[in-house]
Amino acid sequence: MPLRVTFLGTAGAIPTTERNPSGIFVAREGEQLLFDAGEGTQRQLMRFGTGFSISQLFVTHLHGDHVLGIPGLLQTMAFNDREEPLAIHAPHGTRRQLKSLVNALGNRPSFPVRINEVGDGDVAYRADEYEVRAFETDHDARSVGYALVEDDRKGRFDRDRAEELGVPVGPKFSKLHAGESVELEDGTVVDPDQVVGEPRPGRSIVYTGDTRPTTATIEVADEPDLLIHDATFADDRADRAAKTAHSTARQAAEIANRAGADRLALMHLSSRYAGHVGDHLEQAREVFDGEVFLPEDGDELEISYPDA
Numbered sequence: 001m002p003l004r005v006t007f008l009g010t011a012g013a014i015p016t017t018e019r020n021p022s023g024i025f026v027a028r029e030g031e032q033l034l035f036d037a038g039e040g041t042q043r044q045l046m047r048f049g050t051g052f053s054i055s056q057l058f059v060t061h062l063h064g065d066h067v068l069g070i071p072g073l074l075q076t077m078a079f080n081d082r083e084e085p086l087a088i089h090a091p092h093g094t095r096r097q098l099k100s101l102v103n104a105l106g107n108r109p110s111f112p113v114r115i116n117e118v119g120d121g122d123v124a125y126r127a128d129e130y131e132v133r134a135f136e137t138d139h140d141a142r143s144v145g146y147a148l149v150e151d152d153r154k155g156r157f158d159r160d161r162a163e164e165l166g167v168p169v170g171p172k173f174s175k176l177h178a179g180e181s182v183e184l185e186d187g188t189v190v191d192p193d194q195v196v197g198e199p200r201p202g203r204s205i206v207y208t209g210d211t212r213p214t215t216a217t218i219e220v221a222d223e224p225d226l227l228i229h230d231a232t233f234a235d236d237r238a239d240r241a242a243k244t245a246h247s248t249a250r251q252a253a254e255i256a257n258r259a260g261a262d263r264l265a266l267m268h269l270s271s272r273y274a275g276h277v278g279d280h281l282e283q284a285r286e287v288f289d290g291e292v293f294l295p296e297d298g299d300e301l302e303i304s305y306p307d308a
Contacts, residue, residue: 006050008020018297021041025045034054037070053084060091086109086112088114088115089118135214139209157197200306211246223261234250238250252264281294
């Protein structure tokens with residue numbers, strides 16, 4: 001089951017000629033999710049061929065570089081004769097501002113738009129086999145991060161062992177894999193734990209938006225496959241990061257280490273470092289042993305199952 005991340009916008013508050021403001025597109029088994037929508041997000045969706053069939057938009061906070069793309073995105077959806085509803089999830093206390101932004105062009109969208117306020121620990125969205133959880137972040141605005149966490153999968157079915165126990169090939173295999181005991185012709189009962197292994201973890205993606213380092217980021221998902229973390233500054237501006245409620249690349253790496261993340265994507269790069277990302281990568285790699293990268297706009301990443 002594919003799980004793909006497209007980095008639509010990787011810049012900080014000020015875009016550059018190479019980087020758009022924040023936007024993360026996630027596609028999972030035909031469903032499309034968008035995390036933040038900075039100015040120009042609709043063009044990035046076109047440019048990188050993701051499509052516009054987004055069902056859920058998750059907003060981390062209402063600073064312009066994370067939300068100014070919403071009016072244009074909604075207008076383009078309407079021009080494409082969209083009828084399906086769109087859910088927008090955003091931090092508690094932001095509904096009125098977000099509603100004004102949705103209606104900024106003077107008329108309501110031609111399709112239903114629902115605003116859902118969320119806070120730390122809330123399940124913003126529950127779908128078949130996964131959920132998106134909100135968690136506390138530390139920024140100079142009402143803010144949350146989001147974690148997409150899949151349910152555990154069934155354990156592997158041991159066909160050889162089942163046949164050794166006398167289970168005939170056919171429907172009884174499926175029942176055992178589904179967790180049901182089966183009775184054989186001689187009256188023997190075979191239980192699922194005799195032929196099915198331990199549940200296998202699903203995949204997880206954690207996206208912080210803008211934030212200082214927080215414990216909540218570490219705790220929201222168990223050893224995430226991908227942590228997308230604010231890394232606005234390098235060490236040379238650590239004081240500036242603390243003052244403006246952002247993180248450095250090194251701090252993001254420390255959080256990734258403590259979270260047990262597999263991969264770390266450094267996001268929200270300040271325009272001060274345009275074309276010079278070496279320090280970010282070097283400082284993060286001094287701390288984090290996993291894969292560290294600083295995505296460019298349009299980069300895609302397939303998330304594999306941990307046991308693949």
